[in-house]
Amino acid sequence: MTAFTTALDLTSDVADLTAALIDINSVSGNERELADAVEAALRSLPHLQVTRDGDAIVARTELGRDERVILAGHLDTVPLPLTAGSRGTVPSSWDGEVLYGRGTTDMKGGVAVQLALAARLADPARDVTYVFYDHEEVEASLSGLGRLVVNYPELLQGDFAILLEPTDGTVEGGCNGTSRFEVTTVGKAAHSARAWMGQNAIHAAAEILTRLRDHEPATVAVDGLEYRESLNAVKIHGGTAGNVIPDRTVVEINYRFAPDKTPDDAEAYVRNLLDGFSVIRTDAAAGARPGLNHPAAADFVAAVGAEPKPKYGWTDVARFSALGIPAVNFGPGDALLAHTDNEHVPAEAIRECFRALDRWLSA
Numbered sequence: 107m108t109a110f111t112t113a114l115d116l117t118s119d120v121a122d123l124t125a126a127l128i129d130i131n132s133v134s135g136n137e138r139e140l141a142d143a144v145e146a147a148l149r150s151l152p153h154l155q156v157t158r159d160g161d162a163i164v165a166r167t168e169l170g171r172d173e174r175v176i177l178a179g180h181l182d183t184v185p186l187p188l189t190a191g192s193r194g195t196v197p198s199s200w201d202g203e204v205l206y207g208r209g210t211t212d213m214k215g216g217v218a219v220q221l222a223l224a225a226r227l228a229d230p231a232r233d234v235t236y237v238f239y240d241h242e243e244v245e246a247s248l249s250g251l252g253r254l255v256v257n258y259p260e261l262l263q264g265d266f267a268i269l270l271e272p273t274d275g276t277v278e279g280g281c282n283g284t285s286r287f288e289v290t291t292v293g294k295a296a297h298s299a300r301a302w303m304g305q306n307a308i309h310a311a312a313e314i315l316t317r318l319r320d321h322e323p324a325t326v327a328v329d330g331l332e333y334r335e336s337l338n339a340v341k342i343h344g345g346t347a348g349n350v351i352p353d354r355t356v357v358e359i360n361y362r363f364a365p366d367k368t369p370d371d372a373e374a375y376v377r378n379l380l381d382g383f384s385v386i387r388t389d390a391a392a393g394a395r396p397g398l399n400h401p402a403a404a405d406f407v408a409a410v411g412a413e414p415k416p417k418y419g420w421t422d423v424a425r426f427s428a429l430g431i432p433a434v435n436f437g438p439g440d441a442l443l444a445h446t447d448n449e450h451v452p453a454e455a456i457r458e459c460f461r462a463l464d465r466w467l468s469a
């Protein structure tokens with residue numbers, strides 16, 4: 107237990123604020139200290155209504171504007187690097203104008219931008235809801251955002267949501283859905299010395315692999331963005347011993363599908379491709395349409411001046427999409443550096459993201 111809360115200066119340079127956030131270790135499950143500091147800083151701002159739920163915090167302007175925008179980011183990080191000498195750790199460190207530390211890109215730069223905007227925009231042109239949440243980097247059932255959706259749906263209402271995950275300053279709209287399947291072949295066990303008495307379930311799986319290998323994944327245009335799908339065997343298991351004809355093989359498949367498909371559409375697609383085999387869906391999460399035709403979204407893209415791109419991985423924009431709120435990713439830092447041992451971000455990238463959102467929300 108910490109006896110006191112670290113005071114965050116939300117009016118300091120946004121890159122320095124990022125460093126201060128990194129210096130409070132907040133690996134998933136250990137967000138309390140950072141959440142306390144964020145809550146205290148937000149409660150000192152009289153223009154915000156602040157609600158805390160576990161280690162998640164929602165802060166809202168209540169100006170009665172026509173439109174409400176949500177800016178969301180997670181407080182947690184993945185574990186610290188184990189390799190000695192790694193710079194993507196805690197505390198943060200500077201190399202010239204480049205900030206190193208765990209969470210620099212994923213995503214304390216984005217959280218610093220949210221906090222700096224929250225302090226600066228006492229009278230924004232659009233009402234703003236700032237959402238900070240815990241447990242993003244772990245299994246989806248623990249997600250602080252998922253918990254807020256259940257506990258405080260009314261606080262998450264809005265016209266448009268921006269997740270400040272790292273996109274290197276570009277706008278990434280929507281995301282592909284994801285689903286997993288188990289495809290099973292059944293044979294007949296026998297001693298391998300008398301193989302003709304059995305039926306080989308591993309050999310039977312060859313046809314599954316052939317169809318997957320020959321399958322051409324589609325690229326699908328949704329609301330003007332091109333989503334590239336992928337369908338792959340990701341695991342295979344079968345066989346019991348070196349002298350037994352295997353009687354069962356399971357091929358696990360991961361299908362990343364464009365956001366014009368529902369999980370049921372995706373399942374029908376896989377069943378059709380693997381017609382004749384036993385297919386069981388084990389997991390599915392819907393994608394999110396980019397929703398860039400919504401006026402608030404179009405206005406945002408124009409103000410930021412970036413060419414929108416599709417997001418292939420599944421992200422929390424899908425949770426907003428499920429609430430009927432179009433959502434995009436827009437944040438500082440290179441997503442490819444996220445979770446790496448030498449995670450870093452140029453200070454200027456954080457400042458530029460802050461300036462772009464400040465311009466748009468003030469106009």
Ligand SMILES: [Zn+2]
Nearest residue numbers: 180212213271
């Ligand atoms: Zn992240």
